[in-house]
Amino acid sequence: MDIYKEKFRIHSYQADINGKLQITAICNKLQEAAVGHVEVLGVGSGHLHESGLFWVLSRFSVSIDQYPIVGDEIEIQTWISAIRGPFSEREFYIYSQEGNLIGGASTLWFVLSEKTRKPQKIGKMGENMPVFPDRKGVKNKPLKISSTKGAHFLKKIKIRYSDFDFNRHVNNVKYVEWVIDSNDVSRFGEQEIAEIDMNFIGETTENEDFIHLFYDEKSKTLDYHALRNSQGTEVFRMITTWRKLN
Numbered sequence: 001m002d003i004y005k006e007k008f009r010i011h012s013y014q015a016d017i018n019g020k021l022q023i024t025a026i027c028n029k030l031q032e033a034a035v036g037h038v039e040v041l042g043v044g045s046g047h048l049h050e051s052g053l054f055w056v057l058s059r060f061s062v063s064i065d066q067y068p069i070v071g072d073e074i075e076i077q078t079w080i081s082a083i084r085g086p087f088s089e090r091e092f093y094i095y096s097q098e099g100n101l102i103g104g105a106s107t108l109w110f111v112l113s114e115k116t117r118k119p120q121k122i123g124k125m126g127e128n129m130p131v132f133p134d135r136k137g138v139k140n141k142p143l144k145i146s147s148t149k150g151a152h153f154l155k156k157i158k159i160r161y162s163d164f165d166f167n168r169h170v171n172n173v174k175y176v177e178w179v180i181d182s183n184d185v186s187r188f189g190e191q192e193i194a195e196i197d198m199n200f201i202g203e204t205t206e207n208e209d210f211i212h213l214f215y216d217e218k219s220k221t222l223d224y225h226a227l228r229n230s231q232g233t234e235v236f237r238m239i240t241t242w243r244k245l246n
Contacts (some may be wrong), residue, residue: 002130003079004037007078010072012067016188018245020067021074023193024180027062027173030092030105033076035091043125052114057172059108059142060198064094066102067192067195073097078191081133083126086110091137104137143197145237148224151214154182167227170204170211175236179225182213188245191221202235 014025038044038055039128048054065143075095082089094103111120122129157178163172176198204211207228216224221243227236 002132003077004033004040004146005075005077006033006036008032008072009202010068010070010074010186012070016230017185018188018192019069020192022145023062023067023196024177026064026103027060028178029074029076030062030078030094030107031057033078033092034090034109035108037078043129047115048111048125053111053120054114055109056112056199057109058108059144060105060172060200061107061138061143061195062103063138063141063142063195064103064107064142066096066100068096068102076103079105079132079135080129080133083122083129083131086112086122087125087128088122091132091135091141093137106136106141107136108142112245119131128195134216138195138238141241143199144240145197145199145224147226147234148216149224149239151216151224154213154215154225157211157212157213159204162245164206168206172198175200175227176238178211178213178227179238179240182215182225190245191242192245193240194243197239198233199237202233204229206218209238231244 008029011019015022016022077093079091080088081091087108090107090109092105093101098101111122113120125174163170163174212228214226218224222241225238226234228234
């Protein structure tokens with residue numbers, strides 16, 4: 001299967017205060033589609049585990065032109081645009097139930113060794129992974145985000161049991177949720193998120209009790225956030241682009 005397709009129904013518990021699908025729910029659905037595709041290709045987590053390997057999401061850029069609302073059905077299409085060394089670039093389109101393209105995403109994944117935690121070449125696994133180099137989910141993405149020295153400390157976040165996944169580290173979408181929740185609710189009555197660019201730099205394990213959130217306002221429609229652990233090491237960076245709410 002070259003282009004993997006999966007449909008999702010939007011439920012009320014996935015919506016925000018405006019009745020639109022939350023960006024964190026979109027991130028989760030995109031990753032669900034990616035998991036479905038690699039399973040079909042025979043390179044899912046179970047197959048990689050047999051070889052002592054696992055997939056890691058490194059960069060994630062999402063652009064939404066129009067948010068679906070409660071009751072809508074969306075279709076996510078995903079495919080691979082490049083394979084080089086340990087890295088795989090995966091793309092996404094998001095379609096409305098009317099068949100209109102309403103968003104896209106570009107991601108960068110790599111394969112790690114379970115023992116050494118070092119990148120491993122995809123090698124023969126890539127032979128069954130069709131590649132479409134000229135088809136991108138978001139042009140010139142996923143973005144590599146540089147650290148900014150202008151970011152200032154915003155808040156300390158208590159890490160809770162529900163933040164961890166079965167690998168016993170913080171789920172990557174939790175990082176996004178912490179950043180978005182740092183905004184005043186009133187902002188979402190005036191603006192909505194047009195794009196988010198994320199870099200997952202390190203793991204946060206159960207050994208950490210708190211994570212520190214740093215913030216830098218680039219403009220009224222562009223924010224920079226970073227998460228640092230107790231040692232001061234950045235584990236996550238995110239740029240949020242906003243637009244006026246219709």
